[in-house]
Amino acid sequence: MHIVNTVFDLREAIKIWRSSGESVAFVPTMGNLHAGHLHLVNRAKKSADRVVVSIFVNPTQFGVGEDFETYPRTERDDQEKLEVEGADLLFLPAVADIYSPDAKTTVTVTGLSERYCGASRPGHFSGVATVVCKLFNIVQPDVALFGLKDFQQWTIIKTMVRDLNIPVEILGIDTVRESDGLALSSRNNYLTVTEKKVAPKLYQALGIARDAVLTGNQSYADIEQQAHRFLQQAGFQTDYFSVCRSHDLEKAGLDDVDLVLLAAAKLGKTRLIDNIYFSR
Ligand code: PAF
Numbered sequence: 001m002h003i004v005n006t007v008f009d010l011r012e013a014i015k016i017w018r019s020s021g022e023s024v025a026f027v028p029t030m031g032n033l034h035a036g037h038l039h040l041v042n043r044a045k046k047s048a049d050r051v052v053v054s055i056f057v058n059p060t061q062f063g064v065g066e067d068f069e070t071y072p073r074t075e076r077d078d079q080e081k082l083e084v085e086g087a088d089l090l091f092l093p094a095v096a097d098i099y100s101p102d103a104k105t106t107v108t109v110t111g112l113s114e115r116y117c118g119a120s121r122p123g124h125f126s127g128v129a130t131v132v133c134k135l136f137n138i139v140q141p142d143v144a145l146f147g148l149k150d151f152q153q154w155t156i157i158k159t160m161v162r163d164l165n166i167p168v169e170i171l172g173i174d175t176v177r178e179s180d181g182l183a184l185s186s187r188n189n190y191l192t193v194t195e196k197k198v199a200p201k202l203y204q205a206l207g208i209a210r211d212a213v214l215t216g217n218q219s220y221a222d223i224e225q226q227a228h229r230f231l232q233q234a235g236f237q238t239d240y241f242s243v244c245r246s247h248d249l250e251k252a253g254l255d256d257v258d259l260v261l262l263a264a265a266k267l268g269k270t271r272l273i274d275n276i277y278f279s280r
Pocket of ligand 1: 028029030056058061131132150
């Protein structure tokens with residue numbers, strides 16, 4: 001696996017592949033790789049001839065008081081995992097390689113970015129959209145893969161790609177879970193041993209709500225209320241729990257068929273997000 005730190009070196013490596021007609025899949029990450037990321041790399045290998053992975057802890061998507069400074073940085077471990085998984089190239093830029101100090105351009109997918117996670121993390125999704133847009137311009141992949149645990153992020157990126165005519169196919173890949181249902185996330189490392197036992201109840205709450213929808217409960221507001229109560233009793237502070245239509249994340253109506261239940265809740269100091277998508 002090649003490891004490059006600069007945009008110039010990355011482009012030189014990709015140019016060689018392109019000149020022999022090879023296609024490129026891209027998996028952007030912030031590192032601290034777990035089985036969920038490696039699953040993306042594995043799927044990427046099936047989608048193109050070459051796989052590029054980036055590790056960049058993007059400062060612009062962290063708000064004031066969030067965990068940018070303490071976000072786990074485990075580059076050596078990550079490199080080993082990517083070697084084993086068979087990635088072709090690891091892009092490891094410094095902040096100065098990605099952002100010039102006098103940068104004046106950002107990307108915001110309006111509306112969608114201010115709801116759900118965007119409401120409690122103002123500016124977060126502009127940071128995500130901006131860095132992903134820049135990374136797409138740098139790597140120019142044929143296909144890019146994102147985990148569906150971050151369903152809102154995936155929807156925002158698909159919308160940005162559509163609106164800005166970025167020539168890349170966006171794939172959403174199913175969430176990888178622990179055997180108890182907890183969605184894998186780098187932030188699970190922040191959970192205490194006791195919290196780790198409670199954390200799967202977030203997925204359990206989503207499952208109960210999905211079953212309520214599927215068995216014909218027509219009051220989505222009631223279903224959301226019940227989920228809030230369930231989570232509160234389990235020890236969570238719920239941020240949101242919403243029955244949405246999956247294509248644009250608007251509140252679902254009774255005519256909508258393709259749904260996603262979006263949830264975010266804090267357990268102690270750790271904010272967890274998860275979702276379930278299904279058709280009625
Ligand atoms: O999902 C993530 O890890 C990040 O938000 C991403 C897409 C790599 C952008 O920094």
